[in-house]
Amino acid sequence: MDWGKNNVNAGPLPEMKEICIDHFVGKDLESTAFFLSHAHTDHTVGLETEAFLERLKEPGIKLYCQAITPILLGDFERYLGGEAGIEKLVRCGKLVPLDAEKTVEIEIPAKPSSYFVELTLLPAGHCPGSVMFLFESGSKRILHTGDCRISVDDLKVMRHLHVGPLSSGHVKSIDHLFVDSTFCSKSAEVFPDRRIAFEEAINYVRNHLKRGDKYYIKLKFAARFAHEYIIQELFKVFRHKVHVNKNRFMIYEQIPGLRDCVTLSPSTPFHLCDKTECFCGKETLTVRLSSMWYTKAQAETRSPIMKKGSFLTVCYSMHSSLTEIAKMIDYLKPVAVTPVVKPNGCSMQEVQEALISLCGWRFEYEDYQSGKSHLITEDSLSCDKSPRPLDGNEDAEECCISLPKRAKIDESNSKWNYCFTPSPTKSASSSRENSQEIIADGLDFSTLDNNPGTSKVVNNLKHTWRKQDFHENHGF
Secondary structure, eight states: EEEEETTTTOOOOOSTEEEEESSSGGGGGGEEEOOOOOGGGGGTTTSSSSHHHHHHTTTTOEEETTHHHHHHTTTTTTSHHHHHHHHHHHHHHHHEEOOTTTTEEEEEEOOOOEEEEEHHHHHOOOSSTEEEEEEEETTEEEEEOOOOOOOOHHHOGGGGGGGGGGGGOOOOOOEEEEETTTTTTTGGGGOHHHHHHHHHHHHHHHHHTOTTTTTEEEOOSSSSSOOOHHHHHHHHHHHEEEEEEOHHHHTTSTTTTTTTTSSSOOTSEEESSOOOGEEEEEEOEEEESSSSHHHHHHOOOOSSSSEETEEEEOOOOSSSOOOHHHHHHHOOOOOOOOEOOTTTTTHHHHHHHHHHOOOOSOOOETTTTTEEEEOOGGGGGOOOOOOOOOOOOSSSOOOOOOOOOOOOOOOTTTHHHHHHOOOOOOOSSSOGGSSOOEEEEEEEEEHHHGGGGGGGGGGGOOOOOEEEEEEEEHHO
């Protein structure tokens, strides 16, 4: 499968071509600072190649991501040399894991001279470790969402998107917004609130379990790592851990907020596994979390839940709906907007039309895939078409207030080279206790996307590596 082919506007930022996001092959390797928004296959294209590892060998070249992402990447042997290779890259400072909602200043290698940008990772609500990237440099401010499920209510409590106190409501000016356009489609104009969908599903699950000890729940995710937030929520409601296989357990035990919600014991009624023996002699309700079925249903018959026999399908979208995307644009008021994803079976012109049908804010539309750039107005578009969403895998203004000076990453610090330590020098951003938690659709994603404890997981790694060994063995 040609993973990533729909992420047509992934790659280097046009304003800062040295910065490359979610695409790591071909001419994009000419960039010097690489960023991975999350660990889904369509955003990791190139991480499996020798060419990218060779590029990382060069002085100053680094890959940045949120601290959970290297843990998940370690489950894919083909990426960055597998778990052992990832550990080495982290210890050498070539793979740089960062915490969300902390601003750091990083150096971007460039000719004739390097420059610095302030970088903030913001929770994207897509999957564990998924983040949006906020770049601030001089007079430029760029927000790249990666894949996201974000509402305006989420944006309103992100203090790094605002000037002064959140209560002031002063949104920073955004010069360019690169937005997840997976569901820029009339068929996905509205998705149900994830809290509502979850609560309806809970009622079915509760009624099923009440029937006796032989009644079990089997969870089905849309991707290998996708809906881990649900594991937490189920544990909170039922106080039963979820049975997972050994490989997944080893991943989850490294992630604060998940390690206490999973077990290797098959005696629990909740299972995220494919072991047939776990369900032998049991009455099993399979709960599938998805959203594609919802986009294909008739609008008048849509429900957050679809129950057929022993299968319960829950509309739990990992991507923003068309309405949520439009509201994001209207709230942030960016000068320019670039849709990152081209849904299957449609043109980027149709993506434009879907956006203009709901956006009140007028913006410069930038589509680098087709080379088009123009101001969107009502007169420039006809709104009688809308694209189709992706098929198959679903992964598949400024006020006169001075901003605080940010702390630079101190890469000479030995601790930085040997463990996940995103802030070896004190961050100038205010502390976690002074910020508000990010609550998406009423579900608390902060424990997975924004847990500072995650950045210390390498302290407990099985392997111990010496920095000089890594340089000798890999040519660094």
